[in-house]
């Protein structure tokens with residue numbers, strides 16, 4: 001594989017709360033190649049968003065990156081100067097959030113919010129920036145962009161607002177966009193449209209994507225590779241097709257079985273039994289143990305990552321596919 | 327928007343009417359102005375004559391009817407004490423009060439918003455705790471006590487500024503104001519600070535709470551993810567967001583600054599409307615009291631109207647037709 005664009009090693013991001021230390025990200029490692037689409041999947045609370053925010057250096061008090069390394073195009077981002085991170089944000093690494101109703105400031109006009117994003121990284125005149133803003137809206141399929149620039153966020157539908165956020169993310173042709181469940185809040189048809197357009201736009205610009213979602217069905221056709229996250233760790237990763245066709249980790253298996261279209265019509269969905277563990281009281285050994293039907297005494301020791309095929313690994317003592325010695 | 331304003335003004339006529347009835351009856355219940363206005367040794371005849379002259383011999387509803395008849399023609403009656411139209415009396419004192427209220431508000435804004443921002447951006451820090459403690463004191467200690475302390479410290483002990491009166495005035499753009507002379511500014515300083523302390527504390531809390539509420543919101547994180555500087559995020563995104571509640575509360579408080587000026591004016595012998603009204607109540611000078619309250623009510627109404635219009639400009643989601 002070529003030199004990765006993003007390379008995360010043993011990342012730990014903790015929150016120091018009154019109730020105790022929440023290890024939201026607890027030893028995460030993965031790579032993203034240039035132009036690659038990586039799906040980051042897991043249940044709510046597994047640490048997907050915190051992983052994304054860690055990359056951009058946007059972890060706020062009481063959170064802190066306590067260890068590990070994030071290298072972007074060879075440059076270490078953990079512990080980098082705030083000014084350097086600010087240069088990278090929006091220009092080289094952009095982010096799109098889940099709730100389009102909340103990502104745009106309700107009291108500022110759309111043009112203000114796009115123009116300020118341009119001026120944050122480029123020294124151009126206001127008129128030029130306005131022209132670019134209009135083109136950016138046109139590019140993501142917003143009709144009559146000239147007029148829409150003057151509008152406020154509440155005058156847009158949810159789907160349109162998310163397009164505006166995407167337009168802002170694409171402004172500086174970033175090399176990586178972190179998409180944190182960007183379509184979860186939208187209805188299904190718009191969701192499909194946006195995913196399709198997003199993929200085309202990124203292919204055009206050679207932009208890599210980290211597509212965060214709790215819904216495997218969404219990344220099924222979109223992602224090149226998958227990382228499955230559970231309780232602050234990556235429990236399985238590998239090429240998307242292989243992971244979905246033949247999951248190695250019982251948790252991935254559970255996620256796949258709970259996708260509606262994969263079950264025969266009318267049959268009850270197989271949900272993973274139990275609930276995600278509280279981040280304050282993780283079970284000893286494999287954190288998935290209380291919910292796992294394959295669990296035995298061997299699982300009382302925390303499993304380490306093992307190779308389970310070409311470019312694949314999983315954190316399980318009893319992987320569902322044959323293990324391959326590294 | 328125009329419909330909204332017209333409807334508002336019509337509602338205010340009703341409010342004014344109600345206020346006048348309440349004040350009329352209220353003063354009537356307190357006592358007979360003639361008892362206070364006439365010297366103790368006045369004869370029965372002088373007394374009856376004076377009472378008839380002031381129109382106090384007629385039954386209350388008739389007195390009110392006469393008042394109302396004159397009022398709709400713009401005549402609110404003459405002061406029993408000074409025997410000049412009460413409205414003239416009030417208007418002559420109004421600039422001093424407005425000047426005081428305006429300066430107090432400026433002090434509160436210029437200090438309150440930055441202090442609130444500083445505190446809100448570093449919650450729990452020493453600076454934050456100091457500012458919050460100060461604002462609690464400003465909030466809970468009685469205004470007249472604060473005024474007396476200011477006089478004690480800055481006039482009596484340090485001797486920096488005078489403790490009473492308005493001092494020399496000059497004119498700026500044709501407005502007569504203390505701000506035009508050094509002497510005037512010296513005199514204005516303590517009363518303005520005294521009157522501003524409460525609003526200042528209120529603004530600090532409001533700004534601080536607004537900042538703390540706004541900072542964790544998604545659109546602030548998104549603004550950071552765009553690579554904006556912290557200055558732009560706080561100065562534009564946060565400030566513009568919290569400005570809406572601040573303007574609303576400030577608008578409501580503007581009227582109360584004028585009302586509270588009564589206390590400050592009394593402590594600092596500031597020759598404004600507030601001091602006039604206290605004197606007039608003592609003399610049961612009904613026309614002045616009624617006229618004062620009508621003027622103040624009208625000011626409240628106008629201020630609220632302006633605030634509502636401002637509000638709709640600042641917060642694009644508000645449309646005035648909706649709140650008529």
Ligand SMILES: Nc1ncnc2c1ncn2[C@@H]1O[C@H](COP(=O)(O)OP(=O)(O)OP(=O)(O)O)[C@@H](O)[C@H]1O
Pocket residue numbers: 015017022024042043044045046047048049050051061062063214279
């Ligand atoms: N400010 C915070 N203070 C304390 N704990 C936090 C904070 N933010 C996040 N966490 C914890 O970090 C863990 C991971 O959160 P994260 O937002 O990354 O989950 P997620 O996988 O994105 O879930 P979702 O699908 O709900 O978005 C959660 O258990 C959460 O409780």
Ligand code: SF4
Pocket residue numbers: 249250251286287288289290292293294295296298299303315316317318319
């Ligand atoms: S290690 Fe054991 S408990 Fe954990 S997933 Fe594998 S089989 Fe289940």
Ligand SMILES: [Mg+2]
Pocket residue numbers: 048049050180
């Ligand atoms: Mg999330």
